[in-house]
Amino acid sequence: DQQVKQNSPSLSVQEGRISILNCDYTNSMFDYFLWYKKYPAEGPTFLISISSIKDKNEDGRFTVFLNKSAKHLSLHIVPSQPGDSAVYFCVASAGGGTSYGKLTFGQGTILTVHP
């Protein structure tokens, strides 16, 4: 059962334009969400996160939006650059006193930014 879903396996965008990566989740216990980026032959690296008490978090060119009622989040990259070409993982975590901070990963979306 895929609790975190990224329904678009790939996305192609022109340099300078906006990239929008989408993610849906099913587990209402998730209260912390992250995006990780992965280049070939490297491990995933943390990009940006958002707590469920917020609906937006911004860091430079990257903004994550959370819609809890729809169980949906999105990552916006503006402007997109060729160096942003990578696999992007949507990741969710459930808090709570006994939680070990387990991360649940989506399938990933391959972003290609064309010059």
Place this chain on the structure above:
Amino acid sequence: DADVTQTPRNRITKTGKRIMLECSQTKGHDRMYWYRQDPGLGLRLIYYSFDVKDINKGEISDGYSVSRQAQAKFSLSLESAIPNQTALYFCASRDGPRDTQYFGPGTRLTVL
């Protein structure tokens, strides 16, 4: 130098062989993790450890075992490798449950 290192980076083995994947981290983190990545499935948790004496199964631990030799070292073993264990394996570490998880570069394992 990388904070989380994995050895080997690539391994080809035969069905039934025992193999060990090793992970070391220099960040002084107590928590360490092993994941596998399969095409179209994202990363799934195999085992995790909160400290040297605390090791726990993740969602797909069958066929795997781990050893936490020291705070900095966490090894994953396949006692008798099978072809469906062919995957990309990642080790990770973090400080606390909400802290950033740092991943190693991965080990590509092929079981023939």
